[in-house]
Amino acid sequence: MFIPYGRQTIDDEDISAVVEVLKSDYLTTGPKIEEFEKVVAEYVGAKYAVAISNGTAALHAACAAAGIQSGDEVITSPITFVASANCVLYCGGTPVFADIDSETYNISLEDIRRKITNKTKAIIPVHYAGQPCNMDAIHKIAEEHNLIVIEDGAHALGAEYKGKRIGGLSDMTTFSFHPVKHITTGEGGMITTNNVQLYEKLKLFRSHGITRDEGMMRKKEGDWYYEQLSLGYNYRITDIQCALGISQMKKLDGFLKRRKEIVMGYQEAFKGMENIIVPTVAEGCESSWHLYVIQVKNCQRKKVFDSLRDAGIGVNVHYIPVYKQPYYQENGYKEVKCVQAEQLYQQMISIPLYPGLTNEQQDCVIEKVINAVKFNEI
Numbered sequence: 001m002f003i004p005y006g007r008q009t010i011d012d013e014d015i016s017a018v019v020e021v022l023k024s025d026y027l028t029t030g031p032k033i034e035e036f037e038k039v040v041a042e043y044v045g046a047k048y049a050v051a052i053s054n055g056t057a058a059l060h061a062a063c064a065a066a067g068i069q070s071g072d073e074v075i076t077s078p079i080t081f082v083a084s085a086n087c088v089l090y091c092g093g094t095p096v097f098a099d100i101d102s103e104t105y106n107i108s109l110e111d112i113r114r115k116i117t118n119k120t121k122a123i124i125p126v127h128y129a130g131q132p133c134n135m136d137a138i139h140k141i142a143e144e145h146n147l148i149v150i151e152d153g154a155h156a157l158g159a160e161y162k163g164k165r166i167g168g169l170s171d172m173t174t175f176s177f178h179p180v181k182h183i184t185t186g187e188g189g190m191i192t193t194n195n196v197q198l199y200e201k202l203k204l205f206r207s208h209g210i211t212r213d214e215g216m217m218r219k220k221e222g223d224w225y226y227e228q229l230s231l232g233y234n235y236r237i238t239d240i241q242c243a244l245g246i247s248q249m250k251k252l253d254g255f256l257k258r259r260k261e262i263v264m265g266y267q268e269a270f271k272g273m274e275n276i277i278v279p280t281v282a283e284g285c286e287s288s289w290h291l292y293v294i295q296v297k298n299c300q301r302k303k304v305f306d307s308l309r310d311a312g313i314g315v316n317v318h319y320i321p322v323y324k325q326p327y328y329q330e331n332g333y334k335e336v337k338c339v340q341a342e343q344l345y346q347q348m349i350s351i352p353l354y355p356g357l358t359n360e361q362q363d364c365v366i367e368k369v370i371n372a373v374k375f376n377e378i
Contacts (some may be wrong), residue, residue, distance in 0.1 A: 001006065002312045002314050003313055003352050003361050003365060004314035004354075004356045005180075005291075005314050005316045005350050005351065005352050005353070005354075005356070006179075006180035006290075006291075007081060007179065007180065007354050007356065008179040008180070008286045008354075009255065009354065009356045010183045010184075011249075011251075013247055013264060014244055014247045014248060015243060016267065017243040017246065017247040018240055018243050018244050018247075020243065021239050021240050021243040022036045022240065024239070026239050027238060027240055028134045028236060028237075028238040028239055029236065029239075030239040030241075031239070032239035032242040032243045032246065033051050033239060035084075035242065035247050036242035036243075036245045036249075037049040037050065037051050037190070039246055039249050040167075040175070040190050040192065040245075040246075040249065041155070041172070041192060041325055042166075043165065043249065043252070043366065044157075044165045044166065044167025044168050044173070044192055045165055045167065045168035046167050046168040046192035046193060046194055047168075047194045047196075047199075048105045048192065048193050048194070048195075048198075049190055049191065049192045050190065050191045050193075050198040050199065050202040050203055050206060050324050051188065051191075051237045051242060051245075052188070052190065052192050052202075052206050052235045052237055053187065053188065053189065053204065053206075053235045053236060053237050054176065054178070054187045054188060054189045054237075055154045055174060055175065055176025055177070055178065055189040056083040056086070056087065056189070057085065057189055057206075057233070057235040058086065058174035058175065058189035058190060058191045059086075059087035059150070059152065059174050059234075060087045060090045060091070060235075060298075061122075061202050061206060061233075061235060062087070062150045062174055062191050062202070062204045062262045062373055063087045063088055063090065063091045063113075063122070063150065063349070064090075064201070064205050065149060065172065065191075065202050065205060066075040066089055066121070066122055066148045066171065066172070066198075067121070067199040067311040068088060068091040068092070068121055068122060069091060069092050069093060069276055070092035070093070070123070071092075071119060071268075072088075072090040072091075072092075072093040072094070072119060072121035073094055073095075073117060073119040073219070074093050074094070074096065074119045074120070074121060074122045074123070074124055074158065074265055074363055075094045075097075075098050075107075075112055075115050075116070075120060075122075075123045075124070075282055076088070076095055076096070076097065076098070076107070076118060076123070076124040076125070076152075077098065077106065077124075077125070077126045077128065077346070078097040078099070078100070078126065078160075078321040078322045078323055078324075078336075078338050078341045078342050079100050079126075079128060079318075079319055079321060079344060079356075080126040080152065081154070081318075081319060081320060082322050082325060084126050084152050084322070084347060085097070085218060085299055085322045085328075088116070088124075088126075088147045091325060093111045093121065093321075094119075096113045096115050096120070096340075097115075097321075097322065097323050097336055097338055098111035098112045098114070098338070099111040099338035099340045099341055100128075100338065100340045100341045100344065101337060101340070102191070102340045102343075102344070103280060103282075104128075104131055104133075104280070104282050105114045105126050105128045105129065105130045105131065105279070105293070105344060106125065106126070106127070106128050106131060106132075106133045106134070107126065107133060107138075108340070109134060109137045109141070111181065111338075112138070112141055113141060115231055116141075116145055116147075120145060120147060121147065121148065121361070122147055122148040122149065122150055123142060123147055123148075123149050123150070123246070124150045124152055125143070125149070125151055125152065125153075126139050126152040126154075126155075127151065127152065127153055127154075127155055127159060127166060127291075127292075128129065128155060129154035129155055129279065129287070129289070129290050129291040130155045130156050130158075130159050130287040130289045130290040130291070131156075131159070131163060131279070131281060131285060131287045131288075131295055132159050132160070132161040132176060132282070132285045132287070133147035133151075133155065134160075134282070134331070134375040135151075135161050135169050135170065136162075139169075139170070139208070139348060147332070148169040148171050148172075149171050149172075150170065150171060150172045150174065150285040151166065151167075151169070151170045151172070151173040152174055153166045153173045153174060153175050154174065154176035154178075154183075154290075155179065155290035155291065156175075156288050156290070157175050157181065157183065157252070157258055157288060158252055158255075158256045158257055158288040159265060159286060159287055159288035160285065160286035161284065161285055162284045163287075166288075167192045167193060168192060170196060171193065171195060171198065172191055172193045172195075172202075173191070173192045173193075174189060174190070174191050174356070175189055175190040175191075175192070176188075176189050177189060177190070177245060177248075177364060180290075180354070181248075181290065182252060182255055182256065182259075182288060183239035183245060183248035183249060183252055183255070184244070184245075184248060185237070185242065185244050185248070185252070186241055186244065187241070188237050188239075188241045188242075188245060190212060192264050197251075197349070198217075200350060201230075204229060204230050204232050205230070205232045205233065205235070206230060206232065206233070206235045206236060207232060207235070207236055208232045208233065208234060209228045209229055209231050209232030209235065210226050210227065210228045210229070210232065211226065211227060211231035212225075212226045212231055216229065216270045217229075230245060230346070232331070235288060254355070255354055256274055256288060256289075257357045257362070258355040259288070259289040259353060259354075259355060260288075261288060261355055262292070262353055262362055263289050263292055263353070265291055265359075265362055265366070266353075266362075266366065268276065269370075270294065270366075270369075270370075273373070274297070274298075275296060275297045275373050275374075275377060276294050276295070276296060276297070276369070277294060277295035277296075277297065277299045277347070278294055279292065279293055279294070279376055286346070287351060288346075290353075291318055291350050291353060292350065292353040293348050293349070293350050293351075294317060294348070294349055294350075294351060294369070295344065295347040295348055295349075296347055296349060296373055297347065298378050299376040299378055300374055300375055300376055300378065301346060301347055301348075301349065301370075302375040304349065304373055304376050305349055306319070306368065307374050307375065307376065308349075308351075309370045311372070313351070313352065313364075313368050313369070314349045314352060315349050315351055315352075316349075317345070317350065317352060318348070318350050319346055320342045321338060321342060321345055323336040323338075342344065352370060353366055354367050361372060
């Protein structure tokens with residue numbers, strides 16, 4: 001038996017929703033896309049949503065809509081998937097890494113302030129593992145320096161900050177619907193915003209920069225006519241994927257409830273264990289618990305990791321600090337050092353957390369984790 005760190009939860013209703021679209025006239029560019037966008041926008045409390053091919057494309061589109069270009073700097077966290085920084089590079093900008101807070105593992109407010117220069121254009125805070133960042137403080141910094149805020153909410157669908165769901169708070173927020181996330185469309189993503197100008201830019205960017213909207217075109221020659229108004233990409237999502245997404249959204253609250261139940265089980269099991277540090281949630285926040293990340297102390301993390309993998313527990317590490325990747329090391333980031341991020345990386349392990357994890361499987365995970373840590377103590 002192998003227990004992965006995360007996996008999708010698909011039922012017969014999801015399958016039927018996809019089959020229905022497969023039998024319909026529209027497999028892509030059809031009505032399910034707008035329906036999915038409306039469902040997500042209403043759920044997170046945003047005016048607009050743009051469905052897109054994946055979470056990375058969502059970040060790229062958001063940076064492009066924000067006008068990131070050569071000479072611009074964008075501050076983000078190093079403890080994230082590489083896409084949170086790569087999206088800046090795609091637009092010709094320069095990612096700048098601010099260290100993390102040792103308690104929340106989210107971006108450090110103090111280090112954001114230290115890293116701001118006259119070239120800084122935006123901040124991309126990452127809601128790591130589903131734990132919301134301190135958005136009031138980030139918005140204050142952004143207002144003081146006239147910066148755009150693009151929240152990376154790939155881990156945070158359903159998370160709440162001071163009673164409001166992540167997705168309707170900043171200039172833009174991006175989401176991912178990869179199979180290990182809270183809901184899945186296979187691959188897929190979404191950008192939410194309350195700004196109609198950004199919304200229009202995002203829609204153009206998703207589809208080659210092309211429009212058929214007569215109000216946006218310079219002329220109209222017939223029903224066949226369209227115009228390319230900007231340089232966009234083919235980042236379209238399909239109706240097949242959106243049908244799955246709509247069906248999954250009906251189950252999201254149940255998924256979140258089960259994730260929280262599993263987390264509470266872990267918190268209780270590891271309580272008082274000297275060499276296991278469990279995650280905490282900041283006051284005023286509700287985590288969506290995409291990941292459950294422990295830190296192991298006074299033992300060799302690799303030995304703990306390997307012993308758990310050998311025991312059939314699909315642990316992982318989220319993440320290697322982005323600037324440590326060879327591409328970044330070879331392109332100007334050799335001298336970057338974020339002390340808290342590097343310390344966390346040396347001790348962190350993600351253990352299984354997904355709605356389909358049974359109580360019996362969780363008991364097995366707990367037993368194996370405790371034994372692995374005890375056996376590998378230094």
